[in-house]
Amino acid sequence: MKKTVFLGALTVAGLAAGASAAATLDDVKARGKLNCGVTTGLVGFAAPDANGKWEGFDVGVCRAVAAAVLGDANAVEFVPTTGKTRFTALASGEVDMLARNTTWTLSRDVDLKFDFIGVNYYDGQGFLVPKEMGVSSAKDLDGATVCIQTGTTTELNLADFFRANNISYEPVPIETNAEGQQQYLAGACDTYTTDASGLAATRATFEDPSAHVVLPEIISKEPLGPLVRHGDNEWGDIVRWTLNALISAEELGITSTNIGELSAAPGDNPEINRILGTEGNLGEMLGLDADWAKRAIMAGGNYGELFAKNIGESTPIALSRGLNAQWKDGGLIYSPPFR
Amino acid sequence: MSDLSYVRSEILPERAPPASSVGVVGWARANLFNGIGNSIPTILALIFIWYVVSFLVSWVFSPTWSSESLNQCREIFGADGGHSAACWGVIRERWVQLLFGFYPEAERWRPVVAFGLLFVALIPVLFNMISRRMNWVLLLAVLGLAALYLGGVLGVILGLALLGAAGFIGFKAFSTSKEDRAAQIASGAKRLPNPLIFSAIFPFIAPWLLWGGSIWMPIAAALGFVVGFFAFRFLAPVVGSLAGLIIAVVAALIWWLFLTTGFAGLMQSIIPVGLEHVESRNFGGFMLSTTIGVVAIACSLPIGIVLALGRQSDLLIVKALCVGFIEFIRGVPLITLLFVASTLLNIFMPPGTNFDIILRVLIMVTLFASAYMAEVIRGGLAALPRGQYEAADALGLDYWKAQRLIIMPQALKISIPGIVSTFIGVFKDTVLVSIIGLLDPLGLSNAIRADQAWNGIVWELYGFIALMFFVFCFSMSRYSMYLERRLRTDHR
Numbered sequence: 103m104k105k106t107v108f109l110g111a112l113t114v115a116g117l118a119a120g121a122s123a124a125a126t127l128d129d130v131k132a133r134g135k136l137n138c139g140v141t142t143g144l145v146g147f148a149a150p151d152a153n154g155k156w157e158g159f160d161v162g163v164c165r166a167v168a169a170a171v172l173g174d175a176n177a178v179e180f181v182p183t184t185g186k187t188r189f190t191a192l193a194s195g196e197v198d199m200l201a202r203n204t205t206w207t208l209s210r211d212v213d214l215k216f217d218f219i220g221v222n223y224y225d226g227q228g229f230l231v232p233k234e235m236g237v238s239s240a241k242d243l244d245g246a247t248v249c250i251q252t253g254t255t256t257e258l259n260l261a262d263f264f265r266a267n268n269i270s271y272e273p274v275p276i277e278t279n280a281e282g283q284q285q286y287l288a289g290a291c292d293t294y295t296t297d298a299s300g301l302a303a304t305r306a307t308f309e310d311p312s313a314h315v316v317l318p319e320i321i322s323k324e325p326l327g328p329l330v331r332h333g334d335n336e337w338g339d340i341v342r343w344t345l346n347a348l349i350s351a352e353e354l355g356i357t358s359t360n361i362g363e364l365s366a367a368p369g370d371n372p373e374i375n376r377i378l379g380t381e382g383n384l385g386e387m388l389g390l391d392a393d394w395a396k397r398a399i400m401a402g403g404n405y406g407e408l409f410a411k412n413i414g415e416s417t418p419i420a421l422s423r424g425l426n427a428q429w430k431d432g433g434l435i436y437s438p439p440f441r
Numbered sequence: 442m443s444d445l446s447y448v449r450s451e452i453l454p455e456r457a458p459p460a461s462s463v464g465v466v467g468w469a470r471a472n473l474f475n476g477i478g479n480s481i482p483t484i485l486a487l488i489f490i491w492y493v494v495s496f497l498v499s500w501v502f503s504p505t506w507s508s509e510s511l512n513q514c515r516e517i518f519g520a521d522g523g524h525s526a527a528c529w530g531v532i533r534e535r536w537v538q539l540l541f542g543f544y545p546e547a548e549r550w551r552p553v554v555a556f557g558l559l560f561v562a563l564i565p566v567l568f569n570m571i572s573r574r575m576n577w578v579l580l581l582a583v584l585g586l587a588a589l590y591l592g593g594v595l596g597v598i599l600g601l602a603l604l605g606a607a608g609f610i611g612f613k614a615f616s617t618s619k620e621d622r623a624a625q626i627a628s629g630a631k632r633l634p635n636p637l638i639f640s641a642i643f644p645f646i647a648p649w650l651l652w653g654g655s656i657w658m659p660i661a662a663a664l665g666f667v668v669g670f671f672a673f674r675f676l677a678p679v680v681g682s683l684a685g686l687i688i689a690v691v692a693a694l695i696w697w698l699f700l701t702t703g704f705a706g707l708m709q710s711i712i713p714v715g716l717e718h719v720e721s722r723n724f725g726g727f728m729l730s731t732t733i734g735v736v737a738i739a740c741s742l743p744i745g746i747v748l749a750l751g752r753q754s755d756l757l758i759v760k761a762l763c764v765g766f767i768e769f770i771r772g773v774p775l776i777t778l779l780f781v782a783s784t785l786l787n788i789f790m791p792p793g794t795n796f797d798i799i800l801r802v803l804i805m806v807t808l809f810a811s812a813y814m815a816e817v818i819r820g821g822l823a824a825l826p827r828g829q830y831e832a833a834d835a836l837g838l839d840y841w842k843a844q845r846l847i848i849m850p851q852a853l854k855i856s857i858p859g860i861v862s863t864f865i866g867v868f869k870d871t872v873l874v875s876i877i878g879l880l881d882p883l884g885l886s887n888a889i890r891a892d893q894a895w896n897g898i899v900w901e902l903y904g905f906i907a908l909m910f911f912v913f914c915f916s917m918s919r920y921s922m923y924l925e926r927r928l929r930t931d932h933r
Contacts (some may be wrong), residue, residue: 130464141877142875142880142884142887142888142891143887144889144891145890145891145892145893145896146893148891149888149889149893150538150888150889150892152535152537152538154532154542154543179720179722180876180882181722182878182879182884183878184876184877184878186780186784186876187783187877187878190784191787191788191878192781193788194784194788194790195563196787204831280887280890281898283897284539284899303893303896304896306893306896307511307897308897309515338823339640347565416514417893418893419893
């Protein structure tokens with residue numbers, strides 16, 4: 103009942119916001135800054151450095167959009183949101199877009215009146231166990247104590263998985279990831295479960311990472327992507343195609359190092375030309391100028407560069423591309439054509 | 442008879458007590474090793490204390506101040522050490538962030554100056570042990586240092602002038618004794634203005650320093666009080682004091698709601714003076730906690746007094762409003778109010794309204810603290826003997842005079858421990874704002890751990906934060922004890 107009322111209120115707000123704030127692009131341009139909702143801190147995805155400058159994979163998407171729209175990758179006001187405040191922040195217009203490792207689900211898309219404009223990271227829920235436990239599959243975890251963050255989809259996925267496999271578990275509820283790490287290291291639970299990217303980041307901080315393994319089973323689909331409000335499709339298009347430009351750039355081999363050369367004059371590849379604005383008028387269709395995608399790519403590099411810099415194998419988190427490889431390399435990252 | 446005597450005929454000289462019953466040894470024997478039942482717990486406790494202290498000391502004193510990441514700390518500890526010592530590099534790298542949040546680096550002198558001025562403004566309110574002149578010395582010194590820090594030719598000249606003035610007054614204060622000064626004043630020497638004037642101005646200066654913007658905004662806000670005062674002054678004799686009061690309040694409200702912005706804008710266009718505007722979004726760390734805490738503490742006491750009096754009032758509507766407010770706010774957890782501030786208000790307000798999030802939080806925390814304060818003060822009022830009220834009536838004092846001169850001084854004195862513990866509670870409750878995404882010290886500790894270099898660090902951050910909070914709260918608690926001693930009028 104309470105939830106219904108709350109969602110109802112959200113809906114009304116979403117409608118109201120959608121009706122009256124139809125031109126987010128104009129608002130952003132008038133303000134000169136993009137308000138981008140991020141997490142209050144998640145390793146590799148969004149975190150402030152010692153000088154207060156935000157960095158990370160999700161932050162990269164915000165900067166690309168700001169560069170495309172405003173011409174300045176630093177014209178972003180990062181609004182830290184928690185899991186509880188993120189949707190209201192977006193619905194009420196406090197932020198223009200949310201790039202906050204948010205799972206794309208039907209109810210969020212439909213009932214909360216948001217538009218997920220794509221997926222920038224395919225995640226899934228995994229299990230972290232100490233190697234000495236000798237467990238090689240999540241199905242061997244019968245009777246295990248499991249550290250689990252309360253109030254998240256991971257909690258529901260966990261219950262589904264254990265019920266489907268007809269095995270039992272004992273949950274140890276925790277509030278934050280930091281608490282999870284401490285509880286797990288202190289032996290309060292046999293296994294710690296959360297998104298696989300989070301597990302990798304957690305494991306990387308351990309004294310001896312090789313003493314812990316992430317089990318092969320991924321028990322849920324967590325497509326994480328940026329989202330915008332319903333009702334302003336022009337703005338949604340801009341954010342969507344900015345992300346697509348980053349993805350296509352990797353596919354076509356446009357990087358932050360060779361982009362100057364490629365955009366200087368029309369080249370042999372017509373799609374590269376269209377993306378970089380040396381041919382056609384795609385930017386104009388979006389209500390932006392011809393160089394929009396060039397600036398977005400230059401902000402932090404293409405999708406692959408962003409990945410490698412923030413969460414890739416050369417970083418302490420050391421995530422392999424896996425599902426997040428380009429479709430040509432057997433992954434799911436795929437951008438519709440720029441035509 | 443011989444001179445043999447079986448009874449000692451002279452008194453022996455007093456001797457010092459045996460060494461085993463005086464000094465440290467004697468005290469230890471009497472209190473710690475007084476029999477087996479006492480000795481065993483003592484020894485166990487000593488072993489425990491030794492264990493804890495030796496662990497803490499070896500943990501705290503670790504050569505990791507200059508490390509750049511947790512892994513580097515681990516290298517310093519070596520393979521055998523493990524993570525058994527503190528990794529202080531995180532504090533070295535982030536302490537500024539923990540104190541100021543995202544406040545722009547070039548503007549950080551402003552919160553520092555505001556904090557310094559806060560003490561200058563508080564001292565005449567809180568202590569009566571410091572002389573009027575020393576207060577002005579403090580004020581001039583803080584302003585002088587700030588001007589010097591800002592630099593530039595003007596800053597240096599102004600800073601030196603202010604410091605010179607401070608030195609001069611300080612020298613005079615030290616060179617003339619209290620009695621001489623009293624004699625000078627008695628013979629008509631000019632006194633310095635009352636430092637409470639500055640305390641009254643401070644609430645307008647502090648927000649201007651913290652948020653910046655045009656200087657005409659705080660001036661316009663202060664003028665609201667002037668408007669209200671004059672409205673009361675001139676109308677009260679004509680329409681009666683109650684109606685005059687109501688009209689004065691309405692006049693001030695009209696000024697604040699409709700005329701302030703225009704006035705400030707106009708004056709700014711004529712004489713542009715101002716500081717760079719800093720968004721609330723950039724507030725964070727202890728600066729945020731202190732801002733919320735100080736505002737809530739400062740505002741909740743007067744509001745609480747009014748509410749407590751209203752609750753005892755005979756006027757039905759006043760009483761019902763006060764009881765309703767207090768019971769509603771006390772019946773709701775603070776975190777709920779914060780959620781209302783951060784999410785619900787957003788939904789109910791038209792899109793595009795920019796109602797500052799920190800302002801919303803400030804209002805909610807103040808309301809929350811006021812309700813508790815009202816009940817604490819009501820306790821003090823209830824503890825006063827009925828005779829005090831009757832004595833005030835017998836003296837022919839009206840309601841406000843009786844409250845001001847007889848009732849409140851006693852009731853507040855009784856409630857000091859309760860008031861201060863409410864203050865401390867409110868100050869600590871400010872960390873709850875991390876749940877609505879504001880980066881107070883606790884929120885920042887999470888953000889700092891999200892940096893790959895420091896992921897996995899827990900105790901060092903929480904220890905630092907706990908230490909800072911302890912300093913604030915412990916000083917408040919010591920102050921309350923000082924105040925109780927000072928105000929003790931019974932003859933014990």
